Amino acid sequence: MAQKTSAIKLVKLRELMEAAQVGGLKGKGIQALVVSSDDAHQSEYLRDYDKRIRFISGFTGSFGTAIITPNKAMLWTDGRYYMQAIAEFDPPEAWTLMKEGLLNTPTRAAWLISNLPPKSTVGADANLISYTEWAVLHTSLTAAGHCLMPLEENLIDKVWGDEQPAPTANIVLPQPLQFSGCSAGKKIKLCRQVMNKNNVKALVISALDEVAYILNLRGSDIPYNPVFFAYVILTLNELHLFIDKTRLIEEAQQQLTNEEVNVVYHPYGDVHNFLKKIANSCANDDKIWVSNGSSYALHTDCGEAKKHTKITPISVMKAVKNNIEIEGMKAAHVRDSVALVKYFAWLEDQVKNKKNTITEISGATQLEKFRQQQEHFIGLSFPTISSVGPHGAIIHYLPTSKTDVPITDEEIYLCDSGAQYRDGTTDVTRTLHFGNPSSFERECFTRVFKGQCRLSSTIFPLMIRGNYLDTLARENLWNVGLNYLHGTGHGIGSYLNVHEGPIGISWKPYPDDPGLQPGMFLSNEPGYYEDEKFGIRLENIELIVKANTSYNHKNRGFLTFETVTLVPIQTKLLDVSLLTDNEIQYLNNYHTKCLNTLKPLLQGPENAQALEWLERETQPLTK
Structure with missing residues (x-):
């Protein structure tokens, strides 16, 4: 059977909306359909069977909500995906992007209330929307005289029909x-x-x-x-x-x-x-x-x-790793750092000496090969974000055969990647330039680093929510009118999901955050993105540990971070004049730890290239 064209999908969907049964009333129809990016378990990442937004709109990002009416098709997504969504809409003229997180973007409920005829019915699959999301939408629509109703069947699935992939059911x-x-x-x-x-x-x-x-x-x-x-x-x-x-x-x-x-x-x-x-x-x-x-x-x-x-007791139990999980996570990050050092050393040699043309995809493939050499490797923890120049400004960019370009010494290269090991999950981002970065690129990179350093070095009270720490990572960007439109940190699983709730560090509050505690792992990943030019992000995984403080007010207890990612940060991208003495000392201490931990694991002639790169990239920085 020939695949349905994008335009026909929306036509067929709107026909089903008009004929939908609501509340047992045949033919009453619905005036709007809400399509979430969830499966029945509210997962962030989806199997192909559940990628309904991708099917109807072309958008492949991990977060979004679509609303379809008889004459409009809207998609709400956050700052990670603005550029990606516009590039992927299919057909592009049929869809409108709603930039969630910007001050002038209405909420989904506000948009529906402003655009629906009086006493409209809005339909959705109750299995694919969380109770929280449903309650917020239901309350707003009801107050405006509209009705939110669960549909008896999923209309996207009906349009998809025989072309919908089979649900996976692999061994456990x-x-x-x-x-x-x-x-x-x-x-x-x-x-x-x-x-x-x-x-x-x-x-x-x-x-x-x-x-x-x-x-x-x-x-x-x-x-x-x-x-x-x-x-x-x-x-x-x-x-x-x-x-x-x-x-x-x-x-x-x-x-x-x-x-x-x-x-x-x-x-x-x-x-x-x-x-x-x-x-x-x-x-x-x-x-x-x-x-x-x-x-x-x-x-x-x-x-x-x-x-x-x-939130369930399991949610908090899972976030606070036990001693075995902590040691496993640390060990996994050491091995993962070995793979990344090998990759960046190899990549720099290939690019600078023009030995072979390495592209975003072939680079990502080689990185995976280095990871496959590590003990307990299972697979990647997400598709590698291997991005050159303007592609780096697409925060969750995924190279394809149509977009793949060479990695050169003329543009910034951003690589965000991670792996699943039996003893831990990893996620690390590094930004590099193999040629001569501009002064603006160096300033942006330096301010991103200063934010990462500030957050990593901070001391904070036990049980404080991660939301309160977000400003620390942004301050040096805000000082000159720059910002980034994604969160600063997410929880990470122990051979589980790379994005793990209920904790996080973001400008948006995490309503279920139980408070930060020793044994939790969080990412620390500020960034900056110049549309159509470049993207910069630095990401380490941090373990929350007890802090040694001179005082302990009200016996509250204080915490800090221990960085478990051990991949050098490229000093040639830093504008040293913007760094304080404490920041230079922080970086030198970090690089010493990287060198001392990884050097014993990079012995032998097969690792000579990686060891030389590691030793060079961890040289002490001075003003």
Whole structure:
């Protein structure tokens, strides 16, 4: 069957909107359709089966919400994707970009209220929108006389039809105790203790990384994310797992038994009926714990039962790494840094000596080969952002055969990449210039570095939210009227998702941030982007540790960061006149740590090129 053209997709979708059944009323239709970039588990990254926004609009970014009406098609996304969305819209004349985060951009609810006829009905798939998002939209639309209704079928899927990829259902593997550091049985016991304190009868676990974490299992249903599609409903006496049992290899099933987890298996699709049964059996004081980050559909299943809607105890447990996970994450970042040093040394030699033409794609491919040489390597943690010159200004740029260009000594090269290892997940960005950067490029790079240094060096109170630290990374950019339109830091998993909640450092508050604590890992990644010219970003992963302070006001306790990424920062891009003595000392100390840690791992003739580069790039900086 020939693929549907982009224009025909919207025509067919609008026909279905007009004929949609809402509230059991055939032919009532809907006046607007909301399409989120979620799957049924509110995942950030998606399998092909769930890429509905890409199908209908062409946009491939990981965050966006589309609203389609009879005569308009709008897409909201954040600053990471402004340029990318405009370039990818298909057909471009049919779509309008709404730049979320800018002061003059209306919210989705405000736009709908301003553009819909009176008493309109807005439809959405309740499985693909979180309860929080649904509640905000529902409240605003209802107050304006409109109605938000769950659709009985997904209209995008109907248009997609036979061309929609099949859902993935790959095998599930064990994550052994030597890497997890805590048995699944102990994790479950800790959850039940918290459930008892909150008078909770059942805990609904829908986030895929939480399912994988609590069971000490890993999968590959979503590219780059070692998770698998399943739900868990934990009661005070049983653990109900909604998955085809045959997907768990024998070793995975045996590990669950060894870690004292007695599983009751159910088909994946039975979760809604099962949850309704639990809700109907609840006594007056019983509660069901279901996070507001879970789908509106799961909340609806709870009916009239009382709900406990805080983030799950697993979310915080997962963010605070245990000692085994901490050591694993550190070890993974050391090995990953070895791979990156090998890559940048090789790349510089290829580019400066014009040995071969290296492009964005061939460079990224070579970097992956260096990572494959490292122990415990599983795969990448996201598609490598290998970007030259103007492409670097597209914050989450992904090179394709149509856009691929050579890496040269004439433009800035930005490389943001990461890997999945059995003992940890990595994410690192470096920006380099193999020729002669302009004074403006050097100033921007220096101000980005100053922000990273400022954040990495800060001391802050225990349990403060990450949102309060964001300004530290931006101050030196703001001082001269520059900024970046993405967050400064995200949590990162331990052989789990590269972007891990509930913590983060951003100009936007993280409503579920429980407060920063020792054992959490966060990225530190300020940047600056000059549209159509270049992009600059420096990213390290930081471990939160206790700080040594002269005082301890009210016994609060104070924290700081320990950098676990060990890849040199290119000093030729720095304008040393803008650096303070403390910043120079910080960088020299960091480079000494990089050299002392990596040098023993880069011995032998096969590593001579990388070692020479490492020694040169870590030379002390002076004014």
